Amino acid sequence: MKNKLNKDLISNIEISDDMKNAIYRNCTMGRSNADFRFKYSGLLSALIVFGVFALFSIGASAAIIGFKTRLSNMDETEYENIYTEVQNDVFISTDEGFSRELRDSEIKRILKLERDYYDNGVFPKRNMPHYETIDEMKEGELAYVASENIVFVPEKDMDDEQLLEYIDHDAKKRYVNIQSLLAEGIEPGVNMALESTPIADGSDASKARKAADKMLKDYFKAETDDSWIVLVDRFDDNELQNGDVITLYDIDYYRLGTGYATSYNIRINFSDLSPLLLNESGYEVFNDVKTYEFSEAEGLAKDGEEYVREYLSRNFGLKDPKEVITDVERYSNDDKTTSCIDYTFIFDDTTVYICYRIEDQRIVSYCRL
Amino acid sequence: MKNRNDDLESVIDRYSDMLYKICFLILKNEQDTRDVLQETFLIYYTKQPKLENEEHKKAWLIKVSQNKCREFLRFHKRHAALPLEDMEEVLVITDGLSGNDKEILSLVWDLDYKLKSAVILFYIEGYSINETAEILKTSPSAVKKRLQRAREKLSVKIKGEIAYEK
Numbered sequence: 001m002k003n004k005l006n007k008d009l010i011s012n013i014e015i016s017d018d019m020k021n022a023i024y025r026n027c028t029m030g031r032s033n034a035d036f037r038f039k040y041s042g043l044l045s046a047l048i049v050f051g052v053f054a055l056f057s058i059g060a061s062a063a064i065i066g067f068k069t070r071l072s073n074m075d076e077t078e079y080e081n082i083y084t085e086v087q088n089d090v091f092i093s094t095d096e097g098f099s100r101e102l103r104d105s106e107i108k109r110i111l112k113l114e115r116d117y118y119d120n121g122v123f124p125k126r127n128m129p130h131y132e133t134i135d136e137m138k139e140g141e142l143a144y145v146a147s148e149n150i151v152f153v154p155e156k157d158m159d160d161e162q163l164l165e166y167i168d169h170d171a172k173k174r175y176v177n178i179q180s181l182l183a184e185g186i187e188p189g190v191n192m193a194l195e196s197t198p199i200a201d202g203s204d205a206s207k208a209r210k211a212a213d214k215m216l217k218d219y220f221k222a223e224t225d226d227s228w229i230v231l232v233d234r235f236d237d238n239e240l241q242n243g244d245v246i247t248l249y250d251i252d253y254y255r256l257g258t259g260y261a262t263s264y265n266i267r268i269n270f271s272d273l274s275p276l277l278l279n280e281s282g283y284e285v286f287n288d289v290k291t292y293e294f295s296e297a298e299g300l301a302k303d304g305e306e307y308v309r310e311y312l313s314r315n316f317g318l319k320d321p322k323e324v325i326t327d328v329e330r331y332s333n334d335d336k337t338t339s340c341i342d343y344t345f346i347f348d349d350t351t352v353y354i355c356y357r358i359e360d361q362r363i364v365s366y367c368r369l
Numbered sequence: 370m371k372n373r374n375d376d377l378e379s380v381i382d383r384y385s386d387m388l389y390k391i392c393f394l395i396l397k398n399e400q401d402t403r404d405v406l407q408e409t410f411l412i413y414y415t416k417q418p419k420l421e422n423e424e425h426k427k428a429w430l431i432k433v434s435q436n437k438c439r440e441f442l443r444f445h446k447r448h449a450a451l452p453l454e455d456m457e458e459v460l461v462i463t464d465g466l467s468g469n470d471k472e473i474l475s476l477v478w479d480l481d482y483k484l485k486s487a488v489i490l491f492y493i494e495g496y497s498i499n500e501t502a503e504i505l506k507t508s509p510s511a512v513k514k515r516l517q518r519a520r521e522k523l524s525v526k527i528k529g530e531i532a533y534e535k
Contacts, residue, residue: 023403027381
């Protein structure tokens, strides 16, 4: 066997000693992600790849038990078929796994139907068909074709039964993926958690969770119930506040589903229970709202800046930034229009990143470093 | 027996460059690459896998990092993949490469995951077809097929630069 590709092709891609040290330090501290800004960068990913999160819960309701039973009771053939799909599912973006993107009208119906599926036990009449070759597929069908490694989505808008098949198929793929990772001794990532983090009453985690619940109401006017997954993660960080080690809590709120539903991430400095990150994301946050041409957005940026200044002063006592950087293009989905403006407020001892939704002057992300 | 932390330090020192190159080429952004490396070494640190020798250890780390890359790409991709030209502005990753190699790197950069991972492991890391298949959890025939498809894509512009001989 002889290879003629230059082996030095990627020799200039190097890891710095600082990065090595940070990885070592984070591993010994049990942290699973390297980048402090990791969480709020989810905002951007929400625009780039929608269908990325799906979570399963061991909830108390009969409907959720029914849904879990449905997944764990897949017959051997169906499980094997889905397993094959999971093994082949290595697309650069989710959309590459489908013959066409979902339309807005379908996404809006999915948001409703996945609540029926996960919370009320409404399942499709049949499973999404799995064919070996495209010849076996019937016209207008929603089906996975192994030879193409693609889910073919009918050209016409999918009906409710097909959307339920889509949701069901998505849930099963994640379930099988989780099982295969666990079988290999690999913990599924935090976004594939099977259940909310168990919390003991009176514990620090409970205190952090209560503070986060209040922030959810105060800053986003959002309410959650038992159908939400709430992940609570504690870690110490010494990269903030002049090298002093501080304890942080991440509290993430998700709903079961294909990833279009609104979710929230809150990061709390445990010493004073102040928020370091308040983040809202999902299809309805960014896509189901008015968009503006870049030139229009630039014209509205000054008003937005004034609003954000007042928000930071009123809520966090942050006044008189040294510099404000405005970016109207960061959250664009098409390089022409945007629904949000990104502001970076630089103060003497801290920097705050804000995602401001123009249409209704909503702060959908606040991140303080 | 080596202290657990010392062992982690030496494993990071020895393998992080190699893993970083592979994952960076696949994920195409620094942040996700850092996170994949972080998670890979954290699994090594917490699971303390029993690995027979250094080669086995290297393959295990690549396998775990590939799983993480797949998970990132499929389930929680966080950052935009950047075009190679944008990366060149901040990282001198094409410095010293010939014009041909720059063009090949640019083409490899844009391959999809399945083809690119096979190309990196086989051509750049020097793994055999069977070893590549083992790491990517697929069959040797699938690896051959992926390499064939990658060569077809790469050779559209660069005739004869990438050979594969038995």
